[in-house]
Amino acid sequence: AQTVTQSQPEMSVQEAETVTLSCTYDTSESDYYLFWYKQPPSRQMILVIRQEAYKQQNATENRFSVNFQKAAKSFSLKISDSQLGDAAMYFCAYRPGIQGAQKLVFGQGTRLTINP
Amino acid sequence: GAVVSQHPSRVICKSGTSVKIECRSLDFQATTMFWYRQFPKKSLMLMATSNEGSKATYEQGVEKDKFLINHASLTLSTLTVTSAHPEDSSFYICSARAPGGGNQPQHFGDGTRLSIL
Numbered sequence: 453a454q455t456v457t458q459s460q461p462e463m464s465v466q467e468a469e470t471v472t473l474s475c476t477y478d479t480s481e482s483d484y485y486l487f488w489y490k491q492p493p494s495r496q497m498i499l500v501i502r503q504e505a506y507k508q509q510n511a512t513e514n515r516f517s518v519n520f521q522k523a524a525k526s527f528s529l530k531i532s533d534s535q536l537g538d539a540a541m542y543f544c545a546y547r548p549g550i551q552g553a554q555k556l557v558f559g560q561g562t563r564l565t566i567n568p
Numbered sequence: 569g570a571v572v573s574q575h576p577s578r579v580i581c582k583s584g585t586s587v588k589i590e591c592r593s594l595d596f597q598a599t600t601m602f603w604y605r606q607f608p609k610k611s612l613m614l615m616a617t618s619n620e621g622s623k624a625t626y627e628q629g630v631e632k633d634k635f636l637i638n639h640a641s642l643t644l645s646t647l648t649v650t651s652a653h654p655e656d657s658s659f660y661i662c663s664a665r666a667p668g669g670g671n672q673p674q675h676f677g678d679g680t681r682l683s684i685l
Contacts, residue, residue, distance in 0.1 A: 487673055495659060497612075499674035543611060554600055554665055556674060558611045 454479045456546050465534045466567050472519075473529045473562050475544030483549030486520065486527045487556070492540040500542070503527065505549065514537045531564075535545035570663050571595055574677025582685055583654060589647045589680045591662030597642035598664035600663070602674065606659040618645040652684045 455478045465471035477486070488500040503511045503520050510518050515535075519528045531538055544559040571594040590676050591601055599620045604612040615627040616637055624637035634656075636648040644673050645664075649656050663674040 485673075489676075495661075495679045495681075497661065497663070497679075499673045499675070502673055554674075555602070555614060555617065556612075556663075560611050563609075 454481075454484075454546050454548070456544055456559035457556050458542075458544055458562050461560070462563045462565070464565040464567055465531075467534055469534055470532045471534055471564065473531075473542050473544075473564065474527070475527045475559055476540075477525050477526070477527065477544070477546050477557075477559075479546065479548075481513060481548055481550070485547045485549060486518075487545040487547070488516070488518070488527075488529045489543045489545060489558075490528050490538075490540045491543065491561075497543075501529065502519045512539060534566050536566050536568060541563060572662065572675045572677045574662050574680055576680060577678055578681045578683075580685065581652065582684045584651055585684075587649045587652055587682060589649075589660055589662070590683075591606045591645045591647070591664070591677050593643045593664045593675075596664075596666050598645075598666075600641060601639060601645040601662055603637060603645075603647050604661045604663070606661060606679075608653075608659075612661060620645075649682065654684045657682055657684045661672070 484505045486503045490498045501513045515532045517530045541561045545556045573592045575590045601618040603615045615630045618637045618639040620639045626632045639645040661679040663676045665674045666672045
């Protein structure tokens with residue numbers, strides 16, 4: 453079974469600085485998708501960024517980028533120029549690439565605090 | 569972007585009451601929706617996969633007679649917590665995957681906080 457591990461329960465960063473959240477996963481499959489979701493205090497899950505395993509290029513969305521290391525099964529999230537609104541729980545998630553397999557497997561989450 | 573609406577956002581009721589939570593995909597058809605449960609400061613745990621027009625697929629350890637799922641249309645799935653007890657108090661979240669292929673992400677509702685007294 454696939455597992456997702458976030459080894460940092462909590463992280464904090466100074467506003468405008470850069471922070472990296474770690475995520476590792478375990479799978480025997482070669483085709484899959486990886487996601488980072490953000491859950492602010494309002495509790496809604498918001499998609500931050502996604503990565504297809506077959507793509508070597510790291511995904512980027514404005515201030516958010518990932519470092520995808522397929523061989524190491526690592527998928528870290530880098531937030532540049534941190535803003536107060538980035539404060540939230542961040543969840544790394546895995547989904548198989550098999551057609552019809554849609555279940556997401558979530559990591560334990562990392563609570564990110566932004567210090568003004 | 570794709571929007572999923574979940575209702576109600578909060579429910580407080582007495583023990584023994586049955587509670588229905590609705591999950592709607594507002595601007596796309598979702599043949600599959602998902603129901604998660606989230607305990608305080610914990611991750612999301614998948615409870616079941618809701619399939620339009622067929623029975624839901626429950627994860628191991630989830631009581632299907634306790635958590636009834638109905639997916640009667642391509643835009644609506646409901647989760648009914650039957651005869652709820654205090655241990656059922658939790659945050660319940662639904663999601664739906666937008667159409668368009670395997671790389672489409674799941675879009676989540678705002679969640680329902682269920683408190684059983």
